[in-house]
Amino acid sequence: xxxxxxxxxxxxxxxxxxxxxxxxxxxxxxxxxxxxxxxxxxxxxxxxxxxxxxxxxxxxxxxxxxxxxxxxxxxxxxxxxxxxxxxxxxxxxxxxxxxxxxxxxxxxxxxxxxxxxxxxxxxxxxxxxxxxxxxxxxxxxxxxxxxxxxxxxxxxxxxxxxxxxxxxxxxxxxxxxxxxxxxxxxxxxxxxxxxxxxxxxxxxxxxxxxxxxxxxxxxxxxxxxxxxxxxxxxxxxxxxxxxxxxxxxxxxxxxxxxxxxxxxxxxxxxxxxxxxxxxxxxxxxxxxxxxxxxxxxxxxxxxxxxxxxxxxxxxxxxxxxxxxxxxxx
Ligand code: ZN
Numbered sequence: 001x002x003x004x005x006x007x008x009x010x011x012x013x014x015x016x017x018x019x020x021x022x023x024x025x026x027x028x029x030x031x032x033x034x035x036x037x038x039x040x041x042x043x044x045x046x047x048x049x050x051x052x053x054x055x056x057x058x059x060x061x062x063x064x065x066x067x068x069x070x071x072x073x074x075x076x077x078x079x080x081x082x083x084x085x086x087x088x089x090x091x092x093x094x095x096x097x098x099x100x101x102x103x104x105x106x107x108x109x110x111x112x113x114x115x116x117x118x119x120x121x122x123x124x125x126x127x128x129x130x131x132x133x134x135x136x137x138x139x140x141x142x143x144x145x146x147x148x149x150x151x152x153x154x155x156x157x158x159x160x161x162x163x164x165x166x167x168x169x170x171x172x173x174x175x176x177x178x179x180x181x182x183x184x185x186x187x188x189x190x191x192x193x194x195x196x197x198x199x200x201x202x203x204x205x206x207x208x209x210x211x212x213x214x215x216x217x218x219x220x221x222x223x224x225x226x227x228x229x230x231x232x233x234x235x236x237x238x239x240x241x242x243x244x245x246x247x248x249x250x251x252x253x254x255x256x257x258x259x260x261x262x263x264x265x266x267x268x269x270x271x272x273x274x275x276x277x278x279x280x281x282x283x284x285x286x287x288x289x290x291x292x293x294x295x296x297x298x299x300x301x302x303x304x305x306x307x308x309x310x311x312x313x314x315x316x317x318x319x320x321x322x323x324x325x326x327x328x329x
Contacts, residue, residue, distance in 0.1 A: 038162055041080075041087040043098050044071055045287040046141045047117060049297045050151045051091060054158055054172045058165050062087075067289045070256045072226045075100045084108060089161055091154060094119035095126070095138035097285075099226060113161060117153045121146070127209050131224040138225075139285070142211040144184040144301060148177050183298055184214075186321040187305040191215040193314035200248050201308060202239070202265075204257040207284035211304075222261040227285075231261050240268040243276055250279030250311040256286040279311025293324040 037060040042048035048063035055061070064080050065071055071093070076084070084090050085108075092098055092105055094116025108114050118140055125146060126136040141147045155173040159166040191199075192215075199217045201208050206221030222231045222239060242248070243265070251266070253259040262278070269276050282304045288294025294303050306320040319325050 038089065038158070038165075039087045040089045040091060040158075041084050042091040043074075043101070044093055044285075045290075045295070046147070046297050046300070047091050047093060047150070047154065049287070050154045050176070051158070053176045054151075054155050054169050055165075056168070056172065058162075058168060059158075065286060067286055067295065068256050069286050070227050071097050071285050072099055072228055074098065076104055084114075088113065089157060090114040091157065092116050093138060095121075095140070096135050097138035099228065113157065115153075115157050117150050117157070120153050121149055125149075127213065129206065129209070129225050131229065132226075135225075137206070137209050139207045140210055141297070142208055142301075142304075143214040144180045144187065145214070146210060147297070148180045151176060151180065179298060183301055183321065187301065188215060190305050190309040190314060190316045191217070193316060194309055194312045198249075198312045200246060202243070202248060202251040203282060203284065204252075204254045204259065204262055205284065207254065208282075222265060223257070227257055236261065236264050236268055239265055240272060240274075243269045244272055244274045247274075248276065250277055252279050252308065252311070253281045254284040255281050255288070256284060280307035282307060292326070294326070299324065 037058060038055065040048075040051045040055070040059050040061045041064065042051055042061060043064050045063045045065060045067070048061045051059060051061045062083055064076070065074055081104075090108065090113065092101070092114070095118050096102065097118070098105070105114060105116070118138065121140060123136075126140070128135070129137055140150065151173065155169055158169045162169075200220065201212060201217045202220045202222075204221065205223040205227050206219065206225045208217070208219040208221070211217065212219035220239065220242065222235060223229055243251075251262060253262050266276050266278070283294065283300040287297065287300040288303070293299035302320040302322070303325055306316055306318070306325060309316045310318070317323065318327065
């Protein structure tokens with residue numbers, strides 16, 4: 001249904017563009033504003049997904065970072081710069097997630113609407129980290145109830161840009177926020193089925209602190225908050241001891257981070273006679289491939305919650321909250 005609608009409006013737009021070229025109507029700014037989709041560039045897939053859900057076919061959204069891309073390390077390309085310069089709205093995360101692009105955004109912010117959407121979160125909702133002095137943990141999408149604040153911030157920016165469409169944006173925001181609430185409920189109930197002593201989440205980097213806080217899990221990352229910090233041999237052997245001492249049976253790799261450290265950890269544990277299996281690959285800082293359920297925010301979190309719950313012994317359906325997860329995803 002959504003696809004049909006999009007295809008239809010694209011056809012209508014190209015038709016109008018053709019007429020415009022003939023009649024020079026397209027040179028009128030009023031015509032362009034009324035008929036062109038609002039062009040939005042977002043850094044992460046999660047932010048782009050929110051803008052698409054709120055704007056539907058009123059917006060054309062480009063995400064700079066696709067599946068498997070690490071935002072801590074990402075640098076803007078030439079074509080990103082062109083897209084951001086031309087966009088009606090540029091949405092970035094902030095909280096130092098896009099560490100390599102921060103200076104670029106400072107320069108760009110004078111030239112139109114360039115908004116760090118997570119920066120507006122109340123400071124008492126944010127977590128800090130001992131290795132990350134003076135900064136907050138940026139991985140707020142890991143808690144759907146925190147992410148809903150960011151979605152609301154996206155809606156506010158879109159309303160301010162195009163008040164003529166505010167009714168649509170607000171209705172879509174309402175529906176989407178309700179889905180986020182449902183997702184949060186599914187996460188809480190699924191994860192509460194994990195036996196208490198197994199509620200330890202060991203991953204490649206420290207992306208899951210908000211998840212841990214929301215659902216009562218201890219989280220341990222081999223690397224720190226940013227993937228830019230290297231994990232030394234000391235860190236690996238320290239974690240082997242933790243695995244053995246806490247009798248942790250499953251660890252998790254991440255789709256946007258190399259699994260090199262995790263393999264070293266598993267081998268180190270095996271050398272001490274403690275066998276650990278990989279409980280699955282989690283979407284930490286990037287969603288799944290575009291066009292799949294896991295390539296949406298709802299699917300990303302459903303996948304993570306379902307994978308973690310099942311690997312740690314909870315009885316939850318393999319297909320996840322809506323039965324939409326692909327087998328073995
Ligand atoms: Zn991260």
